[in-house]
Amino acid sequence: MTDFYRIKRLPPYVFEQVNRLKARARAGGADIIDLGMGNPDLPAPKHVIDKLVETAGRPRTDRYSASKGIAGLRRAQANYYQRRFGVALNPETQIVATLGSKEGFANMAQAITAPGDVVLVPNPSYPIHAFGFLLAGGVIRSVPSAPTPQYFSALERAMIHSIPKPIAVVVCYPSNPTAEVATLDFYRDLVAFAKKHDIFVLSDLAYAEVFFDDDPPPSVLQIPGAIDVTVEFTSMSKTFSMAGWRMGFAVGNERLCAALARVKSYLDYGAFTPIQVAATTALNGPDDCVREMRGIYRKRRDVMVESFAQAGWPIPAPRASMFAWAPLPERFRGMSSLEFSKLLIEKAELAVAPGEGFGEHGEGYLRLALVENEQRIRQAARNLRRFFDTVDERLHNVAPIAARR
DSSP: OTTSHHHHTSOOOHHHHHHHHHHHHHHTTOOOEEOSSOOOOSOOOHHHHHHHHHHTTSTTTTSOOOTTOOHHHHHHHHHHHHHHHOOOOOTTTSEEEESHHHHHHHHHHHHHOOTTOEEEEESSOOTHHHHHHHHTTOEEEEEOOSOSHHHHHHHHHHHHHOSSOOOEEEEESSOTTTOOOOOHHHHHHHHHHHHHHTOEEEEEOTTTTOBSSSSOOOOGGGSTTGGGTEEEEEESTTTTTOGGGOOEEEEEOHHHHHHHHHHHHHHOOOSOHHHHHHHHHHHHSOSHHHHHHHHHHHHHHHHHHHHHHHHTOOOOOOSBSSEEEEEOOGGGTTSOHHHHHHHHHHHHOEEOEEGGGGOGGGTTEEEEEOOSOHHHHHHHHHHHHHHHHTHHHHHTTSSOOGGGO
């Protein structure tokens, strides 16, 4: 398989190494607490499941669906954007339903990328942001992920030194993996930059509803004129704990949405119609389930920050997303993030995601997902404490620990 053109463009999948070790440990009877994958453990809302059950088996619902999404679903997404962001969207021309935001991102890359096209992608970043374009034959130029004033200096350098000129810039806030949040002022500067250089903005807003203070993350489409250059991707995976349902959206610029819809029309017939109907119910329904979800993740975040610090691993408290982005504990900073991730499975029965899997600038960090309940998170902290307290005796000369240098 390594001889195939597109397969050769993909690096080794870092997370697979952790997954294999995790599976081996579990097969041996270990109780692995898994904070690695951002796979929600909360159930989908009952009224949404009820609508799925009610719709399944009805006449015609087993037939092919609409590739760009049924009309009612697209209208529901337009209403959501109006309520949440004050953004008016045409559900016929500015909204495409996708099989999750990941599929939407990958097929957008297929739609707009010619071989050799350059795309500016944050580093560290969720892997599809880069690999979607690599699979489409594009070239990636890394830019910082932090939404700071220095970000735009890096963008300007990238524009000057990239040949050919980049066609698009990818942003993701709240960030996966770093949990950073952008402001409207940042987006205002980003839209101005994109228009100045005639490039597109591709925004990943999958964690729009997972925030922990009184300042909800904004949409770049709130900026006047942003829709001229922007498509934004959202997902129901985290907002409604519907990850396995595979339902997301691309919204914004009509030309980009039309290109995505054209590509998808050749590749799929859309999600199962009852799933689309249930997703419509979720978007049009009460938001108490969303507030409840936020409250659960906030409590888990607080428990993780407190208990891990007591165990000897201080973790910055994320403002949003379902992740914490933590530097390696000081005494282990002679190791790579992948080495430390493997060590945690073996010695602390804890799985996390190594930062290097999100790009070279993720090295030195671990991503921890808030996908275990509070009791399990406290158990993870106890496991860490035991490991840290006995690390010199248990590791011997296996790992390069800074404290022994």
